[in-house]
Structure formats: structure tokens, C-alpha cells
Amino acid sequence: MEGLMRWLKMVGRNKALLLMVLPGAVWFLLFCYLPMPGAIIAFKDYKFSTDGFLASIIESDWIGLKNFEYLFKTEDSWIIVRNTLLYNAVFIVLGTTLSVIVAIIISQIANKKMAKIYQTGMFLPHFLSWVIVSYFVFSFLSVDKGVLNQFLTFIGVDPVFWYSEKEYWPYILVFVNLWKGVGYGSVIYLAAIVGIDKSYFEAAMIDGASKWQQIRKITIPMITPIIVIMFILAVGGIFRADFGLFYQVPRDTGALYPVTNVIDTFVYRGLKVTGNIGMSTAAGLYQAVVGFVLVIVTNFIVRKINKEQALF
Amino acid sequence: MDNGVVVEQHTGKPNMKRKKMRDIHHLTPFWNMMSHLAIGLFSLACVYPFLFVVIISFTDEKALARDGYSFFPKQWSLDAYTYIFKTSDQLLRSYGVTLFITVVGTLLSLAIVSLYAYAISRSYFHFRGFFSFIAFFTMLFGGGLVPSYIVVSQVLHLKDTIWALILPMCVSAFSILIMRTFFKTMVPDAIIESGKIDGAGEFRVFFYLVLPISLPGLATIGLFSALGYWNDWFNALLYIDDAKLLPLQSLLIKIETNIQFILQNSAVSGGTERSAIARSLPAETTRMAMVVLATVPIIFAYPFFQRYFVQGLTIGAVKE
Numbered sequence: 001m002e003g004l005m006r007w008l009k010m011v012g013r014n015k016a017l018l019l020m021v022l023p024g025a026v027w028f029l030l031f032c033y034l035p036m037p038g039a040i041i042a043f044k045d046y047k048f049s050t051d052g053f054l055a056s057i058i059e060s061d062w063i064g065l066k067n068f069e070y071l072f073k074t075e076d077s078w079i080i081v082r083n084t085l086l087y088n089a090v091f092i093v094l095g096t097t098l099s100v101i102v103a104i105i106i107s108q109i110a111n112k113k114m115a116k117i118y119q120t121g122m123f124l125p126h127f128l129s130w131v132i133v134s135y136f137v138f139s140f141l142s143v144d145k146g147v148l149n150q151f152l153t154f155i156g157v158d159p160v161f162w163y164s165e166k167e168y169w170p171y172i173l174v175f176v177n178l179w180k181g182v183g184y185g186s187v188i189y190l191a192a193i194v195g196i197d198k199s200y201f202e203a204a205m206i207d208g209a210s211k212w213q214q215i216r217k218i219t220i221p222m223i224t225p226i227i228v229i230m231f232i233l234a235v236g237g238i239f240r241a242d243f244g245l246f247y248q249v250p251r252d253t254g255a256l257y258p259v260t261n262v263i264d265t266f267v268y269r270g271l272k273v274t275g276n277i278g279m280s281t282a283a284g285l286y287q288a289v290v291g292f293v294l295v296i297v298t299n300f301i302v303r304k305i306n307k308e309q310a311l312f
Numbered sequence: 313m314d315n316g317v318v319v320e321q322h323t324g325k326p327n328m329k330r331k332k333m334r335d336i337h338h339l340t341p342f343w344n345m346m347s348h349l350a351i352g353l354f355s356l357a358c359v360y361p362f363l364f365v366v367i368i369s370f371t372d373e374k375a376l377a378r379d380g381y382s383f384f385p386k387q388w389s390l391d392a393y394t395y396i397f398k399t400s401d402q403l404l405r406s407y408g409v410t411l412f413i414t415v416v417g418t419l420l421s422l423a424i425v426s427l428y429a430y431a432i433s434r435s436y437f438h439f440r441g442f443f444s445f446i447a448f449f450t451m452l453f454g455g456g457l458v459p460s461y462i463v464v465s466q467v468l469h470l471k472d473t474i475w476a477l478i479l480p481m482c483v484s485a486f487s488i489l490i491m492r493t494f495f496k497t498m499v500p501d502a503i504i505e506s507g508k509i510d511g512a513g514e515f516r517v518f519f520y521l522v523l524p525i526s527l528p529g530l531a532t533i534g535l536f537s538a539l540g541y542w543n544d545w546f547n548a549l550l551y552i553d554d555a556k557l558l559p560l561q562s563l564l565i566k567i568e569t570n571i572q573f574i575l576q577n578s579a580v581s582g583g584t585e586r587s588a589i590a591r592s593l594p595a596e597t598t599r600m601a602m603v604v605l606a607t608v609p610i611i612f613a614y615p616f617f618q619r620y621f622v623q624g625l626t627i628g629a630v631k632e
Contacts, residue, residue: 284456
């Protein structure tokens with residue numbers, strides 16, 4: 001009773017600040033926390049009831065892990081997990097490497113005006129939606145009008161039906177992803193390079209170290225901690241795919257699903273196309289739980305390396 | 313962005329012969345050229361596809377049908393744009409929808425996020441821990457797409473309303489994180505205290521003392537939010553069937569899928585019927601013109617706002 005009184009007193013004293021968090025808190029409740037218990041659909045044979053959301057959930061029968069069993073029996077479950085993990089692994093390794101290289105080169109360019117112009121150009125793709133990017137890609141890959149097929153015809157090679165031949169798509173998707181992300185990704189490393197104490201470089205110059213030696217012996221070691229942190233944090237998100245890349249860029253083409261279907265597109269199609277709500281929810285929950293564990297584990301590792309950089 | 317690497321002025325004679333005497337402050341001319349070449353080419357490759365689409369949109373439709381997409385079209389034409397502005401009510405409508413959700417969504421987002429972030433940035437807020445937790449936990453775990461979809465469509469009944477395009481993305485824990493860091497570092501408790509001593513309430517302090525000095529932070533999260541709304545198609549894909557509410561990006565998707573549908577069924581359906589539908593669809597140059605119109609505002613705006621995006625990215629990377 002006394003505790004409650006104290007609590008109410010606290011509420012009273014923090015009235016204004018509580019009012020400030022109220023709209024946000026309501027939003028989190030409606031759009032984030034209300035759906036969470038909804039994930040129990042994964043353990044039910046979901047049937048839509050006209051009496052609303054709660055009735056639909058309550059009236060649907062419990063079926064235990066059946067949805068998960070179906071999910072893992074399908075060939076898709078293996079393909080989507082493989083695609084998600086492999087693509088993300090390649091994106092992380094190549095993306096980090098290229099971003100660091102670009103950051104180092106930009107930091108070496110003496111003409112600051114040009115460096116800024118280059119950077120502005122490199123930023124552009126980040127600001128465009130995947131829909132726009134898919135149109136860009138189409139201007140290259142269109143079977144009858146695309147630039148690539150014009151070139152192939154020009155050198156006397158048969159044109160390729162890009163949107164129906166799946167063996168090219170792993171390369172295309174990796175290329176497009178790097179094109180969109182490397183410029184923006186380099187920002188954080190460039191900021192780290194700029195933050196290095198200048199006296200290191202000055203001392204090295206006095207000792208006669210070349211630029212190349214400075215990069216190898218000062219720049220790279222100094223930014224290694226941030227590279228490691230960014231790398232580990234990216235690994236924490238390896239179970240989540242970029243829906244737009246895998247859905248828009250291949251134009252949702254069925255023939256390409258074996259190499260473009262990832263967990264996120266699978267969940268979406270289960271919901272909106274095939275209507276397999278139970279299995280789709282199960283796949284989403286599976287992704288959320290594994291993703292959660294990965295973030296916790298990677299954050300734990302980051303904490304061990306450098307407490308400052310950990311998310312929590 | 314000023315990347316501030318100190319490069320001292322070249323003071324030595326430029327044509328010193330012995331390698332040892334080379335000015336070590338600069339790259340050798342060869343490597344300097346290679347750096348410019350590599351970064352310049354990459355930068356060009358990032359801009360090139362947009363320029364290409366612009367050129368296609370100004371290409372004559374017949375020349376396009378004959379030669380395919382070309383960077384140097386044989387015939388230029390403004391037809392695509394005149395066609396759009398004369399006939400395409402849908403495009404103008406979609407422009408209106410996108411503009412509306414961008415403006416309203418961004419303002420709403422700024423209001424909710426800045427209030428929330430300010431409250432949890434104050435060390436004297438008794439419930440700070442709890443509200444920080446419920447915000448940041450959402451970055452780690454979510455119910456997934458299907459339950460969210462069901463809540464938005466069946467509990468909140470937002471399907472086929474403009475709010476389905478605004479509300480689901482109006483708060484982000486990431487923006488709250490950025491703003492909280494900003495308030496923590498830029499607005500010391502002392503300022504607040506001085507305001508309170510003068511008798512101002514929490515809201516008064518927030519609006520008259522805190523907001524005016526927080527404009528750079530607000531610009532950063534406001535731009536993130538505006539960009540998100542302008543580029544959004546996912547919410548429309550989930551919740552919007554009504555053509556009146558289609559934002560620009562979704563209109564582009566619709567056009568694309570309709571054309572594919574016709575191409576895929578071209579063998580099945582009757583010839584005349586098919587060509588009638590085909591005629592009602594925008595021509596290739598028109599579609600590219602629509603892509604250009606959807607992109608142009610971003611292209612012209614982002615170089616001016618670039619530093620705020622960089623700022624957000626670097627603040628977001630630093631805890632506290």
C-alpha cells in the first residue's frame with residue numbers, strides 16, 4: 001500500500017515527462033508490443049474470424065509445432081535460410097572491405113573539393129528506393145533493349161534472358177547491393193580516419209615513412225577496432241535480409257526464386273500471395289528468435305572487446 | 313564533409329630528382345592519379361544509372377523501339393513528359409499522396425520522437441529506465457510481419473486508409489536513440505534547471521529552451537524520416553489496394569507488374585484485346601520519365617542535406 005502511494009507520488013512528480021513519452025509509448029504498444037503475442041499464431045491453425053483479431057486467435061485450434069514441422073519439411077526452408085545467410089555473409093565481407101578501401105583512398109586525396117564531389121556522387125544510390133534501383137537495373141538487363149544485351153549482340157554473343165536465368169543473379173544481387181551501400185558505408189570509416197591523432201602521421205613523416213607505410217602501420221591499425229565492431233554488429237543482423245533488394249530488383253520473378261528467395265520474401269509471400277498464414281508466422285518467429293539470439297551473442301562479444309561500443 | 317586530413321602545402325621544388333627527397337606529404341603523382349581515377353570512376357558509376365534513365369526518358373519512343381536503350385539516342389523527344397502532364401491524373405495523384413505522407417509523417421514523427429527522446433534523456437526522470445527499455449527492445453525483437461499485418465489491418469482497421477502509410481513507420485527506436493544522445497550531450501541539465509528556477513514548466517522549457525538549440529539534431533532525424541516516407545513502398549504493398557492512395561513508388565511497381573503480366577500472358581490472350589491493354593499502359597519512355605520525376609526531388613535535395621545524414625550516422629554509432 002505504501003509502495004503504491006510512493007509510486008503514485010512519483011507519477012505525480014514526473015507528470016510532465018510522462019505526458020511527453022505518452023504518444024511514443026502508445027505507438028510502441030500498438031505497433032510493436034500488440035503484435036508480439038500475436039506471434040502465437042505460429043502455434044495455431046489460424047482461421048480468420050469476423051469477430052476480430054482476438055476472436056480469430058482464440059477460436060483457432062492449437063496445433064503445437066505443426067507449422068514449424070511443415071516449414072522445415074519444405075525444401076524452401078533450407079533454401080531461404082541458405083540464401084539469407086550466404087548473401088548477407090558476402091555483403092558483410094565485401095561491403096566492409098570495399099568501404100574501408102574507399103575511405104582510405106578518399107582520406108588520401110589532397111584536393112578536398114574533388115574528394116567532396118566524389119563523395120556526393122557515391123552517396124546517391126543510398127538515397128534511392130529499391131523500386132527506382134530496379135528500374136535502373138532493368139535498363140541494363142532488359143532482354144530486348146538493355147545495354148548488356150546490346151553489348152553481347154555487338155560482340156557477337158547470343159543475348160541472355162537475364163530475368164529467367166538464375167545462375168547470374170547471385171552476382172547481380174551482390175553487385176547491386178555493393179553499388180548501393182559502399183559509398184555510404186565508407187562514411188563511418190572515414191570519420192574514424194579523420195579522428196586519428198595527427199601527431200602519429202607527423203612523427204611518421206619525420207621518420208621518413210611513405211604514405212603506403214603510414215596507411216599500413218597507422219591508419220589500418222587505428223581503425224581496426226571500429227571495423228571489428230561494425231563487422232560483429234553486422235553479423236548480429238545476418239538472419240535478416242533486405243526485402244527490397246530480393247523482391248524489387250529481380251522483379252519478383254518466379255524463375256529466380258531459388259536464388260532470390262530469402263526469409264523475408266518467403267514470409268511476405270506466405271502472407272500476401274499463398275495465404276499460408278500459420279507457416280509464414282512460424283518462419284517470421286523463427287527469424288525473430290534466431291536474430292534476437294544473434295544480436296545478444298554478438299553484443300556480448302563486442303562488450304568483451306570494447307565496452308564503449310556495445311549496444312547495451 | 314570536411315575530412316580534415318592535414319596535407320601541408322607542397323613547398324619543396326617539384327622536380328627534385330632523388331627519390332629520397334620526394335615530398336612525403338603527398339602521394340606520388342602516379343598514385344595520386346590512380347586514387348582520383350578509382351574513386352572518380354566509382355563515383356561516376358553511382359550516378360551513371362540515373363543519368364541513363366534521364367536520357368531514356370528524353371528519347372523518342374520510335375528510336376527507342378528500334379535501337380534499344382542508348383546513352384546517345386538518335387532522336388530526342390519531350391513526348392514522355394508532355395504525355396504525363398496532360399494525361400496522367402494518376403501520377404499527379406500519387407505525387408500528392410507521397411507529398412502528403414512525407415510532410416505529415418515527418419512532422420508527426422519529429423513531434424513524437426523528440427518528446428520521447430527528451431524525456432528519457434533527463435537523468436531526473438524517474439521512469440527513464442522503463443521507457444528507454446520499451447523503446448530500444450523493439451530494435452532487438454519483434455512479433456514479425458504477419459502479426460503486425462493482422463494488428464494494423466484487423467485491430468486498428470487502417471487498411472486502405474492514408475494512415476496505413478503514415479503510422480506504421482512514424483516512430484523508430486533508432487531516431488529516438490540519435491535524439492536522446494543529442495539531448496544528452498547538447499542540453500545539459502543546468503540549462504533546464506535555470507529555466508525551472510525562472511518558473512518555466514517542463515513543456516515550456518522544452519519548447520523555448522531545448523528545441524531552438526536542437527535544430528541540427530531535429531534536421532537529422534527529420535531528413536531520415538522524410539527520406540523514409542518518400543521512398544516507402546512496403547506499407548503500400550501490404551495495406552493499399554485503392555489506386556487513389558497509391559504513393560509514387562508503388563505506382564511504379566504497379567506499372568511494372570502490369571506490363572509483366574501482359575507479357576507473360578501474351579501467348580494466351582487474344583491479340584486485339586491484349587494490344588488494347590498494352591496501349592493503355594504508359595510507353596517505355598513515359599515510365600522512365602516517371603522514375604525521373606520520382607527521383608528528382610531527392611537528387612536536388614540531398615547534396616544540401618548530406619552533412620545531416622552523415623551526422624546521424626556518426627552519432628548513431630556512438631553510444632551515450
